[in-house]
Amino acid sequence: MKDTLKQTKPLQINPIKLSQPMGALLCFLGIKNCMPLMHGAQGCASFSKVFFTRHFSDPIAVQTTAVNDITAVIDGGDYSISEAIKNITKKVKPDIVGLFTTGMTETKGDDIKGATFLLKDTQKMAYVHTPDFEGGLESGFAKSIEAIIEQIVEEKDEVDNNKALLIPNVNLTPMEVEKIKEQISLFGFETYSLPDLSDSLDGHLGLKQGALTSGGISVDEIKELANCAVVITVGNSVEKSGEILKQKNQKITHFHFDTLGGLEKSDAFYKALMEFKKLDKPHKSIIRWRKRLQDALLDTHFALGGTNAIIATEPDQILSIASTINEAGANIQTIVTPNNSISLETIDCKNIIFGDFENVEENLEKADILISNFHGERLTNKYKKALMLRGYPNYEAVGNQLKNDVLYEGSTYMLFELANIINHYKYGEH
Amino acid sequence: MMVNKKQIKELLNESACSQNKDKKSGCDKPKPGATSGGCAFEGAQIALFPYADAVHLVHAPATCQGASWETRATPTSWEGENNVLLGYCTDVTTNDIIFGGHEKLEKSIEYIVEHKNPKAIFIYETCVTAMIGDDIDNIASRMEDKHNIPMVVVHSPGFVGSKNLGSRLGGEAVLNQLIGTREPKEVHPFGINLIGEYNVTGDMWQYTPILEKIGIKVVSTLAGDGRIENIQMAHRAKLNVIVCAKSLITLVRKMEEQYSIPHVSVSFYGKRDTSNAIRSIVNAFGDTELSKKAEEVIKAEEEKLEKRLIPYRKILAGKKAILNTGGNKSWSIASALQDIGIEVVATSIRKATLEDIEIAKQYVPILMKVPANEQAGLIDKYGVDILLAGGRSLYTAIKKKVAFVDVNQEKKVSYGAYGGLENLAIDVCAAVNNKVFKVVGNEAPWGDDK
Numbered sequence: 067m068k069d070t071l072k073q074t075k076p077l078q079i080n081p082i083k084l085s086q087p088m089g090a091l092l093c094f095l096g097i098k099n100c101m102p103l104m105h106g107a108q109g110c111a112s113f114s115k116v117f118f119t120r121h122f123s124d125p126i127a128v129q130t131t132a133v134n135d136i137t138a139v140i141d142g143g144d145y146s147i148s149e150a151i152k153n154i155t156k157k158v159k160p161d162i163v164g165l166f167t168t169g170m171t172e173t174k175g176d177d178i179k180g181a182t183f184l185l186k187d188t189q190k191m192a193y194v195h196t197p198d199f200e201g202g203l204e205s206g207f208a209k210s211i212e213a214i215i216e217q218i219v220e221e222k223d224e225v226d227n228n229k230a231l232l233i234p235n236v237n238l239t240p241m242e243v244e245k246i247k248e249q250i251s252l253f254g255f256e257t258y259s260l261p262d263l264s265d266s267l268d269g270h271l272g273l274k275q276g277a278l279t280s281g282g283i284s285v286d287e288i289k290e291l292a293n294c295a296v297v298i299t300v301g302n303s304v305e306k307s308g309e310i311l312k313q314k315n316q317k318i319t320h321f322h323f324d325t326l327g328g329l330e331k332s333d334a335f336y337k338a339l340m341e342f343k344k345l346d347k348p349h350k351s352i353i354r355w356r357k358r359l360q361d362a363l364l365d366t367h368f369a370l371g372g373t374n375a376i377i378a379t380e381p382d383q384i385l386s387i388a389s390t391i392n393e394a395g396a397n398i399q400t401i402v403t404p405n406n407s408i409s410l411e412t413i414d415c416k417n418i419i420f421g422d423f424e425n426v427e428e429n430l431e432k433a434d435i436l437i438s439n440f441h442g443e444r445l446t447n448k449y450k451k452a453l454m455l456r457g458y459p460n461y462e463a464v465g466n467q468l469k470n471d472v473l474y475e476g477s478t479y480m481l482f483e484l485a486n487i488i489n490h491y492k493y494g495e496h
Numbered sequence: 497m498m499v500n501k502k503q504i505k506e507l508l509n510e511s512a513c514s515q516n517k518d519k520k521s522g523c524d525k526p527k528p529g530a531t532s533g534g535c536a537f538e539g540a541q542i543a544l545f546p547y548a549d550a551v552h553l554v555h556a557p558a559t560c561q562g563a564s565w566e567t568r569a570t571p572t573s574w575e576g577e578n579n580v581l582l583g584y585c586t587d588v589t590t591n592d593i594i595f596g597g598h599e600k601l602e603k604s605i606e607y608i609v610e611h612k613n614p615k616a617i618f619i620y621e622t623c624v625t626a627m628i629g630d631d632i633d634n635i636a637s638r639m640e641d642k643h644n645i646p647m648v649v650v651h652s653p654g655f656v657g658s659k660n661l662g663s664r665l666g667g668e669a670v671l672n673q674l675i676g677t678r679e680p681k682e683v684h685p686f687g688i689n690l691i692g693e694y695n696v697t698g699d700m701w702q703y704t705p706i707l708e709k710i711g712i713k714v715v716s717t718l719a720g721d722g723r724i725e726n727i728q729m730a731h732r733a734k735l736n737v738i739v740c741a742k743s744l745i746t747l748v749r750k751m752e753e754q755y756s757i758p759h760v761s762v763s764f765y766g767k768r769d770t771s772n773a774i775r776s777i778v779n780a781f782g783d784t785e786l787s788k789k790a791e792e793v794i795k796a797e798e799e800k801l802e803k804r805l806i807p808y809r810k811i812l813a814g815k816k817a818i819l820n821t822g823g824n825k826s827w828s829i830a831s832a833l834q835d836i837g838i839e840v841v842a843t844s845i846r847k848a849t850l851e852d853i854e855i856a857k858q859y860v861p862i863l864m865k866v867p868a869n870e871q872a873g874l875i876d877k878y879g880v881d882i883l884l885a886g887g888r889s890l891y892t893a894i895k896k897k898v899a900f901v902d903v904n905q906e907k908k909v910s911y912g913a914y915g916g917l918e919n920l921a922i923d924v925c926a927a928v929n930n931k932v933f934k935v936v937g938n939e940a941p942w943g944d945d946k
Contacts, residue, residue: 076603077553078587080565085558107623107654108526109535113563120567120906125887132526135504138627138655150529157530169557170623170655173593199557199589199624271936272891441566444581461567 071406071420080423080441082378083404084458085198087168088114089206089236091128094164094192096261097214098282101129101160103150105143105178106168108132110198121459122267122467127279129154133171143176144184151189158277161285162218165193166210172197190285192217202405203458204303204380207236211260211307214288215314222292222315230255231294233308235301237383237457240268240467242476246326249473250298252349253339258283258291260307269467294318296342298335300326300472301382302409324409326472327386327480328393329359335473355474362478363394369485369492371395378426378438379457381407387437387456388413390477391484400429435488452491454484504656507664510746526658535654537622538564539662539743544618544650544670545580546694546719547727548572551614553584555601555632556622560654561585569906571698572721579614588624598630602639609643615724616646616674626653646724648673660743663692667747670718670727675751678728680715686781687715687733689757691748692741695720699912700739703764703773706797706913710790712777718744731755735780737762740824742849763824766832767801770913801914805836808921811928812837816878819860820867820885821903822847827856829884829903832911834859836921841878842871844885872896882928894937899927 087104091114094102104111111130118126131146151163165178178193185191194213196206211233230250234243244264250257265281272280292314299308299322308320321338325331333356336348347353373396377384381403388398398415402425410418419425426436427445435452436442440461446453460466470476526533534542537560545552545568554561565583572578586604588597601619608617617639621632636647650669652662688707693700700720707714715733716726736748736759748759760780762773771794778790816839819830826848830840842862845853856863864870871889874880875896883893886904893900901924909923910916927933 075607076586076600077607078561078583078585080583081558081562081585081587083558083587084562087559088563103529107535108531108533108658109538109654110559112532112534112538113559115532116567117563129529130526130531131528132531133528133655134525135653135656138623146528149527153527153529168559168623169588169593170627173624173627197557197590198559199593202558271894444566 071403071418073420074425078422081404082402082422082426082438082441084203084380086196086201086203086206086209087166087198088117089203089208090164090166090194090196090210091126092118092203092236092263093207093210093214093261094166095127095279096259096263096266096282097162097164097288098265098279098284099161100164100279100282101127101154101158101162101277102164102166102279103129103131103147103154104168105131105147105165105171105176106133107138107170110168110170117459120461122269123464124267124269124467127277131171138170138174142180143171143174143178144181147178147181148185151185151191155189160278161190163189163191164210165191166196166206167194168196169198172199202380204236204301204382204405204407208303208307211304212310214260215291215307215310218285218288219291219311219314220289223317224293225295225315225317226293227295228255229294230257230296230298231291231311232257232259233297233299233304233311234259234263235303235382237380237386238263238300238472239469240264240266241470242472244268245470245473245476246298246300249335249352250339252352253343253345255296258287258294260288260291263467267467269465292318296321298323302385302407303382324412325382325386325389328390328477329356329363329474330393331389332356332359332473332477352474355478359474359478359481362481366481366485367394369488370481372397373435373488374399374433376400376402376426376429376433376436376438378402378423378436378442381405381409383457385409385413386471387480388415390471390480394481394485396484399433400426402426402429435484435491452487454487503668504661507661507668507746508657510664510749534659534662536656536658536662536665537620537652537654539659539664540620540650540652540666540669541662542568542659542694543663543666543692543744544719546570546572546717547616547618547722547724548574548578548580549576549614550616550618550648550724551579551582551584551608551612552618552620553586553604553608554620554622555586555588555597555625555630556620557588557624558585560620560622568694569697569908570695570720571701572695574721574723577612584608593624593628596628596630597625598632598635601630601632602635605635605639605647609639609645614645616648618648618650618669620650620652623653623655626651626655646674646677646728663741663743664746667718667744671747671750674724674728676728676731676755678725680729680732683732684713684715685734686712686783686786688712688735688737688777689715689730689733690717690720691736691738691759692744693717693720693739697907697910697912699764699910699916702910702913702915703770706774706793707777710774710778710793711786718747731757733757735760735777737777739764740828742824742851763828763831764913765828765911765916767798767835767914767917769828769831770917771798797914801917804918805921808918808925809837811925812921815839815881815928816841817882817884818871818874818880819843819903820864820871820883820889823849824852824855825903826852827859829911830856830859832917832920833884833924835917836924838882838924841880842874882924893933897934897937899930899933901927
């Protein structure tokens with residue numbers, strides 16, 4: 067249905083869109099002791115590294131195969147990849163190298179599967195095709211998860227009833243991943259996340275800032291994931307990853323949630339876990355947080371009711387924010403998405419645009435608040451509109467990795483934050 | 497005017513670059529798996545994006561521009577729409593890879609001309625569009641004839657090399673396609689071009705009013721607060737001033753050959769270097785009146801600055817620092833630190849050119865080749881108070897409980913010229929007085945978890 071979304075012009079002016087290889091990089095950053103290796107010219111890795119360093123205010127591990135004008139033409143990929151592995155392993159000993167392509171090496175048509183096979187005795191690797199002329203941040207992240215499952219996870223025929231796996235979409239912050247894991251654990255599970263950014267990009271002071279990822283799910287843990295009793299996927303972009311894991315063991319139960327934003331979506335999440343564990347009631351902190359969210363919805367509905375919002379982030383995050391704020395009466399006046407996605411089909415919004423910040427600007431006059439990344443700030447200043455910063459990149463704010471918008475607790479905090487911004491905008495001096 | 501091997505080789509083997517005397521090539525090919533730093537496209541972007549009155553259209557898929565627009569703090573006084581802050585991208589997709597991206601590029605240019613009315617359009621060729629063979633030069637020349645504004649093609653696919661090479665390619669595009677295409681109404685006797693000054697955080701504005709006070713006219717810039725019309729007339733300037741940048745040395749050499757414009761190379765960091773920079777510029781003109789005026793202005797500015805620095809000098813007197821950064825910053829910041837009363841014990845030369853090392857020797861007694869291994873020991877040995885370095889050294893500072901200044905972080909205020917030196921003093925004093933570097937490294941109540 068939403069396939070019919072068409073761009074309004076031949077080019078992008080102030081893109082919201084982020085690329086597939088950048089999504090792949092984020093995925094591999096959630097694997098412990100990993101070296102993400104971007105197969106392309108050195109700039110692809112450099113731009114992405116600077117981008118995420120500024121967003122997270124933390125060092126980002128990544129290397130590049132540094133394809134040059136000669137290898138771009140005559141090499142099928144294996145030379146620059148094997149050279150890169152040789153040079154990386156001279157300095158560090160990664161448990162895994164996450165190899166992913168860019169538009170340039172896909173235009174060449176490099177055989178990364180073959181290159182990985184040739185190096186199998188030298189370095190453990192996972193490979194994934196992520197050209198930046200297709201898809202976007204969400205698909206790059208999701209494809210990498212799929213590749214890791216297909217290439218690393220071992221098949222099983224039994225499940226451990228107390229073991230669960232979370233597969234987050236790319237928009238979930240390190241803190242959100244940690245919170246969802248904790249909530250799943252409250253049902254008696256030992257919970258893993260693939261990838262696990264809550265252990266690597268959560269902004270902790272490490273002993274030394276090494277060249278490899280400082281935390282995340284380990285390769286040994288990934289190998290053993292097929293005996294999880296439950297896999298929980300959050301976000302449309304990663305639903306397929308859950309199905310692929312199931313192919314490693316049909317006894318796995320797959321719960322999929324398009325989002326965990328707001329009361330109704332959170333209810334569905336806890337209901338599923340209670341049913342699976344045959345419980346009448348969840349942990350008492352969950353009950354308490356649900357009551358707080360109920361109260362927050364009522365406390366904030368004065369501010370949010372009838373407020374016209376524009377949301378411009380990645381599709382899975384658009385759905386999550388829209389679900390939450392719509393429950394308190396906000397009107398989703400316009401959505402500007404960088405990519406088509408089924409996430410957008412269920413949202414009650416009459417004006418969904420496949421576009422960029424120029425499209426945001428065209429619709430800003432009629433709106434009260436813009437919910438988008440750092441690039442939105444210039445526009446809201448210009449048009450004197452309210453702004454809630456969400457999504458990648460958020461260069462100017464610190465603490466991005468600790469934002470939590472999901473489940474009862476996170477939804478509560480986000481609603482209050484938004485209501486305060488709107489009240490300040492409506493009644494404050496500006 | 498496609499980019500070709502001969503041109504790249506020529507740019508890499510620049511005869512005017514001292515780095516090329518001892519090595520086969522000053523700019524080696526990047527090593528797979530052991531490379532940091534940006535590509536040629538980024539270099540071109542850095543060199544040319546500060547032209548705010550031109551649209552910068554990147555003919556590429558999502559990464560090149562999606563990850564990089566609105567990231568550089570290069571302010572402009574241009575009153576029209578500030579294109580430095582905008583990201584234009586053709587967003588090449590699978591369809592374009594198969595059928596060619598030329599149609600999309602042409603439509604994009606038409607859209608920009610119709611809606612934005614820029615003074616020029618820079619079109620950047622990137623890896624993918626170079627590989628699929630879009631004939632960008634042809635499209636640009638047709639569009640230029642049709643719309644009668646310059647369409648400058650920058651052949652900067654990332655795979656041709658490093659950021660430095662990209663800046664050179666950007667300079668080539670400007671030299672071949674813009675410089676000399678417009679004549680000024682009158683020629684100023686003391687007209688200069690500022691080359692390699694990007695006006696990051698407004699650095700340039702710290703000293704251009706001073707130059708004007710002396711009687712020097714900035715004809716054009718590449719590209720800080722730059723204007724297309726001005727750079728078109730750059731060939732009528734009397735002197736090229738290279739500011740802290742080696743990447744555009746080829747451009748000034750060629751301008752010397754084509755237009756007989758001599759050049760001087762200067763740095764505007766710190767009091768002494770700023771004064772020396774001004775002297776280098778006026779000396780090049782050999783005009784007694786101008787030199788006299790310059791000395792008067794320098795004296796007045798230095799006195800004004802010294803008065804403003806008094807409160808900070810009190811805090812910084814006797815403080816010792818180690819500097820761990822790259823390129824010309826290894827000496828230019830050292831010089832600025834000395835100007836505010838700090839003793840610079842050591843500086844890193846790990847990422848400095850041969851020329852930078854020679855200059856650094858004149859400022860700092862200890863040159864660190866492997867700062868990661870050396871700086872901790874030097875902090876102990878000399879009782880160092882301040883470490884100025886990149887984020888990776890933060891833990892060393894915390895372990896040693898010394899103040900830390902991240903010199904590689906995107907800075908928000910200018911450290912340039914006389915006015916900027918006060919900003920540097922403010923920032924260093926803030927770090928010295930900040931308790932955080934002593935508190936954050938305290939042992940946990942349960943001991944250190946290893």
